[in-house]
Every structure is written in structure tokens, then in C-alpha cells.
Amino acid sequence: MTDVDTLIHARWIIPIEPAGRVHRDHALAVRGGRIVDLLPSPEAEQRYRASDTLHFPQHALLPGFVNAHTHAAMSLFRGLADDIPLMTWLNEHVWPAEAKWVTPEFVREGTELAVAEMLASGTTCFNDMYFFAEDTARVCLSAGMRAVVGLIVLDFPTAYAQTADEYLHKGLAVHDGLRAAELVTTAFAPHAPYTVSDAPLQRLRTVNDELNLPVHMHVHETAHEVANAVEATGRRPLARLAELGLIGPSLAAVHMTQLSAGEIGMLAGSGASVVHCPSSNLKLASGFCPVHALLTAGVNVAIGTDGAASNNDLDMLEELRLAALLAKGVAGEATAVPAHTALRMATLNGAKALGLDDRIGSLERGKQADLVAIDLSHLPSEPVYDPASQIVYTASRAQVSDVWVHGRRLLKNRQLTTLDERAALQKARAWRDKIKP
Numbered sequence: 001m002t003d004v005d006t007l008i009h010a011r012w013i014i015p016i017e018p019a020g021r022v023h024r025d026h027a028l029a030v031r032g033g034r035i036v037d038l039l040p041s042p043e044a045e046q047r048y049r050a051s052d053t054l055h056f057p058q059h060a061l062l063p064g065f066v067n068a069h070t071h072a073a074m075s076l077f078r079g080l081a082d083d084i085p086l087m088t089w090l091n092e093h094v095w096p097a098e099a100k101w102v103t104p105e106f107v108r109e110g111t112e113l114a115v116a117e118m119l120a121s122g123t124t125c126f127n128d129m130y131f132f133a134e135d136t137a138r139v140c141l142s143a144g145m146r147a148v149v150g151l152i153v154l155d156f157p158t159a160y161a162q163t164a165d166e167y168l169h170k171g172l173a174v175h176d177g178l179r180a181a182e183l184v185t186t187a188f189a190p191h192a193p194y195t196v197s198d199a200p201l202q203r204l205r206t207v208n209d210e211l212n213l214p215v216h217m218h219v220h221e222t223a224h225e226v227a228n229a230v231e232a233t234g235r236r237p238l239a240r241l242a243e244l245g246l247i248g249p250s251l252a253a254v255h256m257t258q259l260s261a262g263e264i265g266m267l268a269g270s271g272a273s274v275v276h277c278p279s280s281n282l283k284l285a286s287g288f289c290p291v292h293a294l295l296t297a298g299v300n301v302a303i304g305t306d307g308a309a310s311n312n313d314l315d316m317l318e319e320l321r322l323a324a325l326l327a328k329g330v331a332g333e334a335t336a337v338p339a340h341t342a343l344r345m346a347t348l349n350g351a352k353a354l355g356l357d358d359r360i361g362s363l364e365r366g367k368q369a370d371l372v373a374i375d376l377s378h379l380p381s382e383p384v385y386d387p388a389s390q391i392v393y394t395a396s397r398a399q400v401s402d403v404w405v406h407g408r409r410l411l412k413n414r415q416l417t418t419l420d421e422r423a424a425l426q427k428a429r430a431w432r433d434k435i436k437p
């Protein structure tokens, strides 16, 4: 008998890798936060002595979702401005509200609300882009949540920094402060081609030649963005980023609703990832990301919620369903993005986009135990022929029962174990009263 910390038995285990595989009546053995084995339940009982043995007889167990693009603290702006296009939303509502309200305290309390919502809906890692990344990191470290915090760069002054150089400088200090953190890592996060000029992008690229961090950026979000750039510079933003040497395996390009066949080929050849945000793209009427064409060309496509101010929630189950449905509609092919592909996009592809696929994203020996258990005995989910089909096409976040990050159970039978949900809600209401009395 070998000692392990936890043995988790489940009716179905979907490891994501190998692709399409589903194990029935298996167990996952976890020691020191890592997966040590995945084997049939009866064998697991004979081989492992566990401090804690858990049974999920009507659940699917799979890797936790990786939300590959969000602005966590913006959960405090949820519903502040709806039903308007991107640039009106940013210029007339969101940026003025951010100038007035965003402080380190706002970011901590908004991130607490967001992390609570994400954990309760099965997300175990998120890729963030927001002001005061050090405060986002603090909340995640205290909650035991995994995150990649964005070292933002903008070419206009805000409460966080005055110049592009200052943003970069502050970002590098945040990166240094997190060197020893296991769960929270960093990415460069220049906001978008239309808000960051060539000089800071060149500096970022030079610094990153040494650091080799992911580069997380909104790109080709709308036709308007591309047309404006062509009018101003004679080039599409993607061509400009390519000239600046930013298109490569480190790039996670968010939205990408405007892509020619040539650009899809260029992305595929470069090893860059695309992050698809279907709810936000639909709500802001930004356009449609050609997900099926990208996947067919070999591009790594991950899924993000974007912020709660444009989505308006942080529910990856909803997002991956929409990704599967929308891909079929956009491609005109019902075979586009089948259920197992949608799950892979929301897990392993997200981990790959963040350079974390050696640690998380699939249930393989040696990887960290970031897991979600989803109860498939609810009315809309029975009968279960294929658990992946039920998760993608019918399951709701109310069916997420348990969540682990690095082997630690952060959601236990639908209760958060490291965050105070009531307090987070109370603080959110207090912000609402201040922002719109």
C-alpha cells in the first residue's frame, strides 16, 4: 500500500488527455497537491491508503476550467453599462468609471467577488488584465486560487501609472515580488494595439526576450478597430504586431473577430494562441471569431469570459457551451467544435495559452490537482450517455459541487472554504451604493 493524501472516486473521469477519453468508476490519487495516479476504483482501494477518501458516485471529475481572459475586479461594474458597442462602452462609461473608482481596495474587493464566482462555477485558474495587479495577486494567494496576473501597459495616464514606462516598471516590480509564488504567475498585458504605441511595445518585447512571459492583449476585437488602424497607419494591427516581433508562441491574442485566411495561416505558423470570448463578443456586437477555421489550421484556441462588465458573468460552463454552438453556426457545420473539443479549449488549451500546460489543464500523472466535480444527476443532465455531452450542452454552474486547486478543496459541497461569500456580497452592495447611490 502506498500513502496518498486524497483518493477521489468518481462515476466518470474525463482526463482531457488523451483526447476524447472517459474513464468510468475510476479514482484519482493525489499527494502533495499533485496527481500520482488515475486507475479503476477497486484497484485504487488496494494500492493506496489515503488520509481522505471521497466518493462522487454521480459526478464527472475533470480538470478545473482555465478562464483565459478576464478583468476580475470589473465584477464590481457588472451591469453598469449594457447594450452598447465597445468604443462607446469604454469611452463614455467604463473608462470614466475606472478613473473615478478604481483603487487598490476596489481591486481587492472586486477580485474577491470574482474569485468566489469563478470557484463556485468550476474555474481554477484565470488570466487577468487589470490595474493594481499586486492586489489581484494578494487576493488569489490568500484564497488559494491560481491566476496569471497581467502586467498592464497603456499609453495614457491612470491612477495606476502616468507613462508607458511607469506601467512597465511597476509591472516588473510585481513580477519580482511573485517569483516565489507557486499559484500566481505573471504575463505582460499591453491593453490593445490602439492604446499602446510602438515604443513601449518594442521595450516590452526586448524585456521579454529574457523573461519569456506570456503576452496577453486584446487584438482585432472589432471591424472598427481594424479599419481605424488601416486608415491611420496603412496596416492591420496584426501586421503591425508581427513587424514588432510580438507574434509567436508567447502571444495570447484575445477576441480576434477579424481574421483573413492569410492571418489564420500566419497565426498557425507562429504558435500564437487565440482566446475566444463568445459572450462579450455577442453582447458588444464585436463580431465572430472563426474558431473552427483556427482549430482546423492548428491554432491553439482557448476560452475566456472577459470581464463581468461586458459578459455579464464569469461562468465558463456557459462560455464553453456558447463556444461550441457559435462555432457550428459560424462555420455552417454541425461537426465544428464537438463537446470534447469544447472541454479541451476550456482546460488544456487555456493552460497552453498561459504557458502552464506542464502544470495544469489535464489529469495526467505529475500535474497539479486542479479539479472540478460536476453532479450529473440533475434533471436536465439525465440520462448520461456521454458525460462530456452533458457538461457542454446541459450542465449549469449549480451542478458544480467541488473544486480543488493544487489539491486543496476550495469548494466543498457547494460551499467556499477560503472565501467569505456573504462578506464579498455585502462589499459589492456597498460599492453599488457608492457608485450609483
Ligand SMILES: CSC[C@H]1O[C@@H](n2cnc3c(O)ncnc32)[C@H](O)[C@@H]1O
Pocket: 071, 086, 090, 094, 095, 098, 129, 130, 131, 152, 153, 154, 191, 192, 218, 221, 280, 306, 307, 310
Ligand atoms: C489595462 S486594464 C484593462 C482595461 O481593459 C478594459 N476592457 C475591459 N473589457 C475590454 C474589452 O472587451 N476590450 C477592450 N478593453 C476592455 C478595462 O475596462 C480596462 O480599462
Ligand SMILES: [Zn+2]
Pocket: 069, 070, 071, 218, 254, 306, 307
Ligand atoms: Zn477584455
